[in-house]
Amino acid sequence: MNEHNIDRRQFLGRSLVFSAGAVLLGSAVGCTTASSNSNTTKSNTANGQSVPTGSAIVVGEFLQGFGEDIMLSLTPPDKTYWDTIFDYPVGLSVEGRYVPALATSWEVSKDHLTWAFEVREGVLFHNGDTMTAGDMAFTFNRAMFNPRSQDSLISYKAFTDSIKADGNKLLIKTKVPVAEVPVWMAQSDGSDGGTVLSEKYFNKLGATAASRSPVGTGAYKFVSANGEQSLQLTAFLDPNRNDWQKARTPHIKDITIIAPQQESTKVALLKTGGADISPILSEDIATLQNTQTRVVSTPAATYAGMYYLGVTLNPKSPFNDVRVREALSIAIDRASLARVVYNGKAVPSAAFYGGPHSLGYPSDLAPPPFNPSRAKQLLAAANFGKSGTLQIVTYDNDGDFPGLPNLGEAIAGMYDNVGLKASVRVLDGTTMFQDIYGGTFPGMAHNSAVEPPTLFLRGFDNIVDMIPDTVTGYTNTGRFGKALYNSAEMQQRLEAAEAEFDQDKQNAMLAGFDRWMAANWYQVPLLAADAVFGVSSKIKSWQPIISQPQPSNLWTLTL
Amino acid sequence: VIRYMGGRLLQAVANILFVATLIFVLERATGDPTETLLPAYAPPSEIAQVKRNLGLNKSELSQYVTYLNNLLHLNFGNSFTTGQPVTQVLAQHFIPTLSLCVFAFGVSVVIGIPLGVLAALHQRSIVDTTSRGIALFGQSMPPFYMSIVLVLIFGVTLRWLPVAGRGGLDSYIMPSVALAAPAIAGLVRLTRSSMLDALDSDFVRMAYAKGLPRGVIVVKHALRNASIPLITYAGLVLAGFLGGAVAIESIFNWQGIGQMTLDAVQSRDFPVLQGAVILVAACFIAVNLFVDLLYVIVDPRIKIVK
Numbered sequence: 001m002n003e004h005n006i007d008r009r010q011f012l013g014r015s016l017v018f019s020a021g022a023v024l025l026g027s028a029v030g031c032t033t034a035s036s037n038s039n040t041t042k043s044n045t046a047n048g049q050s051v052p053t054g055s056a057i058v059v060g061e062f063l064q065g066f067g068e069d070i071m072l073s074l075t076p077p078d079k080t081y082w083d084t085i086f087d088y089p090v091g092l093s094v095e096g097r098y099v100p101a102l103a104t105s106w107e108v109s110k111d112h113l114t115w116a117f118e119v120r121e122g123v124l125f126h127n128g129d130t131m132t133a134g135d136m137a138f139t140f141n142r143a144m145f146n147p148r149s150q151d152s153l154i155s156y157k158a159f160t161d162s163i164k165a166d167g168n169k170l171l172i173k174t175k176v177p178v179a180e181v182p183v184w185m186a187q188s189d190g191s192d193g194g195t196v197l198s199e200k201y202f203n204k205l206g207a208t209a210a211s212r213s214p215v216g217t218g219a220y221k222f223v224s225a226n227g228e229q230s231l232q233l234t235a236f237l238d239p240n241r242n243d244w245q246k247a248r249t250p251h252i253k254d255i256t257i258i259a260p261q262q263e264s265t266k267v268a269l270l271k272t273g274g275a276d277i278s279p280i281l282s283e284d285i286a287t288l289q290n291t292q293t294r295v296v297s298t299p300a301a302t303y304a305g306m307y308y309l310g311v312t313l314n315p316k317s318p319f320n321d322v323r324v325r326e327a328l329s330i331a332i333d334r335a336s337l338a339r340v341v342y343n344g345k346a347v348p349s350a351a352f353y354g355g356p357h358s359l360g361y362p363s364d365l366a367p368p369p370f371n372p373s374r375a376k377q378l379l380a381a382a383n384f385g386k387s388g389t390l391q392i393v394t395y396d397n398d399g400d401f402p403g404l405p406n407l408g409e410a411i412a413g414m415y416d417n418v419g420l421k422a423s424v425r426v427l428d429g430t431t432m433f434q435d436i437y438g439g440t441f442p443g444m445a446h447n448s449a450v451e452p453p454t455l456f457l458r459g460f461d462n463i464v465d466m467i468p469d470t471v472t473g474y475t476n477t478g479r480f481g482k483a484l485y486n487s488a489e490m491q492q493r494l495e496a497a498e499a500e501f502d503q504d505k506q507n508a509m510l511a512g513f514d515r516w517m518a519a520n521w522y523q524v525p526l527l528a529a530d531a532v533f534g535v536s537s538k539i540k541s542w543q544p545i546i547s548q549p550q551p552s553n554l555w556t557l558t559l
Numbered sequence: 560v561i562r563y564m565g566g567r568l569l570q571a572v573a574n575i576l577f578v579a580t581l582i583f584v585l586e587r588a589t590g591d592p593t594e595t596l597l598p599a600y601a602p603p604s605e606i607a608q609v610k611r612n613l614g615l616n617k618s619e620l621s622q623y624v625t626y627l628n629n630l631l632h633l634n635f636g637n638s639f640t641t642g643q644p645v646t647q648v649l650a651q652h653f654i655p656t657l658s659l660c661v662f663a664f665g666v667s668v669v670i671g672i673p674l675g676v677l678a679a680l681h682q683r684s685i686v687d688t689t690s691r692g693i694a695l696f697g698q699s700m701p702p703f704y705m706s707i708v709l710v711l712i713f714g715v716t717l718r719w720l721p722v723a724g725r726g727g728l729d730s731y732i733m734p735s736v737a738l739a740a741p742a743i744a745g746l747v748r749l750t751r752s753s754m755l756d757a758l759d760s761d762f763v764r765m766a767y768a769k770g771l772p773r774g775v776i777v778v779k780h781a782l783r784n785a786s787i788p789l790i791t792y793a794g795l796v797l798a799g800f801l802g803g804a805v806a807i808e809s810i811f812n813w814q815g816i817g818q819m820t821l822d823a824v825q826s827r828d829f830p831v832l833q834g835a836v837i838l839v840a841a842c843f844i845a846v847n848l849f850v851d852l853l854y855v856i857v858d859p860r861i862k863i864v865k
Contacts, residue, residue, distance in 0.1 A: 063814075064822060065641035074596045074609070075640040075826075148612055150642075154605045227651055228814040229725055260723050260812035268710050268722040430595045430827070 052235040054559045055254035056539065058551050059266055059278035061399070063228040063259045067212040070195075071143045071151040080550045081231050081257045083187060085126075086195035086216035089117050089136060089170070090186035096300075096357055096547035098186055102131065102196055102217065103170070106185075112177035112501060113161075117170040117185065122242035125198045126221035133165035138199035140172075140185075153194075156184055179501045219248045219555035220255055231257040235555075250555040263398075270534040277542070277551050280534045281402050282345040292537040297345050300357035301531030301549040304401040304459040305349070306392070306411075306524035307473070309436070310443035310450060312486045317443050318384050318453050325521035327378035328390075328455070331418045332411055333370040338527055341403065341410050346529040351514045353473075354462050355528020357546055359503075360510025365518055367525065375418045384453075390415060390422040393441065394457035395429035399549065401459020402529055408457050423452075437482050455524070456484075462528055462547050471498060485522070567851075571844045578840040579630060580623075582833050587619055592639060592827035613639055626833070635834035640826050645834040648819065653838065655725055656808070656815030660800035663735040667742040667796060672789065674743075675750020676782060679758060690747050697744030703806040706737040710810070723812040734811040738804055742796040749792050753785035760784070786857050794850035802839035 060080030070077055091101030103117040123131040140163045143151035161173040172181055185194040196217065202210045214222050220233040235250040258275065260266055267284050269275035270293045280288070285295050308325060310317035318324050334348035348367035349355035356363075379385055392412060394404045401407075405426045412422035427435075435441055436456055443450030473484045475491045483491075493516065497509035517523055531549045535542065543556040593609050601609075610616045614625065614636075629636055635645035678690035700708075713733060714722035721730045757763060758781050766776045805817035816835055823831040854861045 064819075065638075065643065068641040068643050072612075072642045073640065074642075147608070150609055150612060154608060155601055158602055158604050227655070229812070258724065258812065261818070262810045262812075264707050264710070265723045265810055265812055268715050271715050272718060272722050274722055274724070428825075430825070434590070434594055 052237070052250045052253040054252050055256065056252050056276040056554075056557060056559070057256045057258060057269075057274065058554060059269065059275050060257045060259045061279075061550055062261075063225075063231060063257070066225055066228065066231065067214075069207045069211045071146065072148050072207075074150045076152070078257075078259065078550070079548070079552070080554075081233065082195065083218070083552060084220045084233060084255070084257075084554050085214055085218045085222055086197075087123075087218050088185060088187040088194040089119075089196065090182050090194065092187045092545050092548070092552075094543050094545055094553065096545055097359075098182065101187070102136070103185070106182055108181075108501060112179075113174055115172045115174070115181045116166075117172070119168050119170060120242070120244060121168065123217050123245060124238055124241045125201065125217055126215045126236055126238075127198065127201055128238060128240070129198050129200050131196060131198070131217055133168055133170045135199050136170045136196050137163050137165040138202070139195070139197045140170075142197075153184060177499065177501070179499055179506070217245065219245070219250050223254075229258065233257065248555045251558040252554075255554055267534065270536060273536065273538075275534075276536040276539050277557075278534050279550060280532050281398065282343040282529070282532050283403065284534075285343050285345070285532065288534055293534045294537070295532060296535045296542065296544065297530035297532045298544050298546050298548070299347070299530050300355045300462045300528040301547055302399075302401045302459050303349060303353070303355045303358070303462040303528045304404065304407060304457065304526045305352060306526065307456040307458070307484050308523070309393075309441050309454045309456050309484065311522065313439070313484075314443050314446055314448055314450065316447060317450050318382070319443075321382045321384070322521055323378040323382040324384045327375040327382070327384070327418070328415070329368045329521055329524045330371045331375040331420075332368070332414050332524070332526070334367055334527060335370070337407065337410055341406055342527065342529055345532050346527040349525045349528045350518065352517045352523045352525055353460070357528070358462050360497075360507040360514075362511035362514045365511075365515055368518070372414075372418050379418060379420065385420040388421075389452050390420050391425060391442070391452040391454040392422055392457050393425045393427060393432060393454055395427050395432050397429050397459070400429075400461075401527075404457055404459055407526070411457070436484070439482055457526075461549075471495065487522075489516075490522070567848050571841075571848065574844055575837060575840055576627075579627070579833065579837055582836045583623055583626060586827075586829045586832060589827065591615070592829060595827040596639060630837075635837070636830040638831050639828045640831075645830045648831055649816075649834050649838055652814060652816045652819040655813055656801060656804060656817065658725075659731065659734055659738065659804060659807075659813060659815060660797060662731045663738040663742070663800055664793070664797050666735045666739040667746055668793065670739070671743040671746025672750050672782075675747040676754055676777065678747065678751040679754030680777065682755065687751075690751065694744040694747040697740040697742075697747075700740060702737050702740060703810065705740055706733070706807055706810040709733045709737055723810070725811075725813055730811075734804075734807050734813060737810075738800060738807045742800075745792060745796070746789065749788055750785065753788050754781055757781040757785040783857060787854060790850055790853050790857060794846045794853075798839075798843040798846040801842045 058080060060078040062078050063081075065073055065075040065077070066081075068075075087102050089101060089103035090098050090106070093099045100120075102120050102123060104120050106115060106117045108115050117133075117136070119131075119133040119136060125131055140153060143149055143153040144157050144160060144163065156178075159174050159176055159178050161175050163170070163172050165171070174181065187194065197210075198215055201215050204210075205213075212225075219236060221236045223232040223234050225231050233255045235253050236245070237249070258269075260269065263281055263284060266275065266278040266280060267287055270278050270280070270288065271291050280295075288295060308317070308319035308328070311319035311325070338344065338346040338348060347356060350365040350367045351358065351361050354361060392408045394408045396405055405424065408424040408426070412424050415422040439445050441454045441456070442448070442452055443454060471491075471494045474487075474494055476483050493509070493513045497506050497513060500506040500509055518525075531544070533544065533551065538559060540558045541556070542558070543553055545552040593606055593613070593615065597606060597609060607616070614622060617625075626636070633646070635649070637644055638648055641648075674690045674693060678687040681687050710722050710733065713720045720733055724730060762784070763776060763781050766780050771780075801816065803817065804813075804815060805821050807813065808815040808818040809821075816838070820832065820835040822828070823835060
């Protein structure tokens with residue numbers, strides 16, 4: 001064996017150089033980002049238009065994936081910045097209703113196969129180009145038919161025959177009658193599919209560069225991004241923009257969007273002036289008392305309800321007994337849950353896939369009553385729960401509904417009061433949904449054992465219209481090919497509503513569905529929660545959109 | 560030296576290959592990522608298109624061969640969720656993490672080692688008790704909780720430091736201290752015990768007998784001889800920082816590798832997860848190699864043997 005002594009001095013020298021280099025590199029990296037992170041507000045002029053001034057820092061949901069070609073990306077953008085930079089053919093009013101935006105109107109042909117969207121004239125992109133029906137056709141064709149597209153719009157490819165511009169109109173031809181085409185083009189929670197990109201800009205810069213420096217028609221235009229730390233936006237003040245755009249001229253000149261993930265960080269930022277608007281949890285309201293930060297809430301942003309797993313699917317399920325279903329619903333004191341668990345920032349709901357403010361909400365239908373003594377009687381009559389436990393499965397995603405595990409525990413406590421032992425299992429959301437639609441929870445499969453009887457507590461957007469996931473839980477049309485129910489009437493009612501082109505009639509059908517569900521106690525409607533925001537004293541007024549859980553309508557902010 | 564380095568590099572490549580294979584297999588064991596990536600109502604045609612786009616329509620073996628081939632060319636593929644090249648994603652997130660780790664490592668060493676030395680020199684004195692108290696505090700306080708406490712005191716109440724975000728040097732202080740606290744505790748205890756052993760040795764007594772100044776004895780003789788376990792521990796600390804700052808990054812909105820890895824796990828973004836795991840493994844291997852080489856410099860009795 002040969003043995004070699006290292007020249008220690010030589011090696012020491014090299015090591016020192018290496019170490020110093022590493023430390024310097026680390027420091028340089030830190031300092032470089034530090035300097036690039038500083039944002040300053042400059043004075044502004046706007047060619048005779050109203051002159052926005054000042055700046056505000058807004059907390060969005062996330063900034064991951066910013067600058068990527070959104071149509072080829074599976075991550076939807078954070079709506080806080082996306083809906084501020086871009087517009088949709090169909091927008092949302094402050095009340096959360098679909099209203100004309102980049103399209104002034106839309107109509108469907110008599111055969112219900114061709115939708116025509118009248119494109120608003122004179123709308124400017126942030127680079128000065130005029131938005132046309134051609135831009136809409138380019139955007140939606142790319143999103144739907146590009147083989148590399150991963151946009152949400154490819155869900156509709158199978159129904160779509162063609163998308164093209166015809167003068168000032170966008171024509172969408174479908175293979176079968178589809179009532180929800182305007183919803184594809186609409187600003188709604190979680191969707192980016194309908195935003196309109198500039199064809200000329202994309203072709204000139206290429207998709208990569210155009211995505212990193214996005215150009216839309218919104219009230220604010222993109223200035224810069226500091227990695228995933230922050231985005232800088234500034235008011236769009238081109239004097240040639242059209243009147244519709246001028247009507248949405250911001251009052252605040254510069255907006256910085258950041259996306260901290262921890263709730264405690266958001267609260268700390270609000271308290272110290274590090275943020276001017278941030279979504280917060282209702283449980284954090286108390287911590288903002290006696291500070292300069294006020295709380296603004298918009299109703300019905302998210303909705304929570306419970307499903308009886310196995311009902312109508314498995315003949316052995318105890319949930320097939322309507323007495324059990326009624327008892328498990330009326331054992332819950334919804335008003336107390338809203339008051340105590342959500343600090344009054346929630347209301348009891350009577351409907352099964354949305355709360356008050358959702359389209360089709362049956363205003364004449366009262367939430368299930370709280371009647372623990374009747375619940376006890378019903379359970380005794382049904383001989384349910386004398387042995388073993390009831391299981392509530394849920395997950396932790398404040399975006400779907402805040403504090404679902406806490407809500408589950410509170411419900412378990414109420415079940416305890418009527419003599420039922422209930423446990424709460426908090427699972428990873430992805431795994432849980434796979435198991436739910438895979439039918440692997442106890443009692444879901446036909447004729448399987450049902451111990452423990454399981455309730456599935458979930459939250460979702462308090463949707464404002466019929467979209468495909470409305471029916472997924474109830475019918476076999478989802479990609480799992482399995483529903484949480486096996487009810488021909490349920491499926492028929494929802495599919496009929498989905499196929500209805502008249503909005504009023506569709507709403508009436510949805511309300512009818514809710515009444516029918518309530519009469520049969522097929523589900524446990526719970527609460528519709530507000531979106532709660534902390535707003536600094538610097539912000540004088542703001543009109544966020546009802547039902548949007550993220551900060552919206554930033555152009556309405558005033559200092 | 561070249562042969563030694565060559566051997567270690569080959570060993571490193573084998574280790575990385577093993578880690579890369581392991582993460583590939585474990586990821587696939589979690590199931591089909593399109594189930595997470597797509598909504599429940601996505602039609603089969605959409606699922607097929609997305610699988611094609613992501614290369615998930617091929618067999619696992621074919622995916623593995625492509626993966627290894629790309630890895631050889633330092634190509635980690637594109638993120639499933641954003642489409643961004645993984646190398647770009649890693650670079651974007653590694654820089655904040657690296658800068659935080661270097662800073663926190665500096666804090667650990669600058670505080671931990673002197674405190675440990677002082678504790679050893681003044682055994683059973685107030686200095687020793689205080690040092691051990693600091694160590695106990697650092698080890699028993701979870702970094703997540705310490706971060707929140709630091710934010711409340713120095714960010715919200717005193718308003719001395721920014722509560723979140725990566726900006727100037729002041730934004731590094733709280734996350735670095737929170738990240739470094741357990742490491743400081745470890746360094747204090749290890750330095751103290753190693754120094755006590757060294758101070759009790761014959762060569763130190765000899766140095767005193769020779770009349771050498773105390774500072775020289777402590778630094779040049781005792782500390783140097785006590786530093787082998789410290790170097791080992793410090794190496795592990797640095798490598799651990801690189802992969803283990805998830806909670807700190809989340810609280811301080813740091814957008815580093817930890818937060819990125821957590822997001823990748825939740826969204827089943829296989830390429831990003833693979834890239835992150837391989838990067839952290841490579842960091843561990845590099846730091847360990849550096850530590851091994853450092854032994855030779857610090858302790859002349861250690862030789863590189865071929």
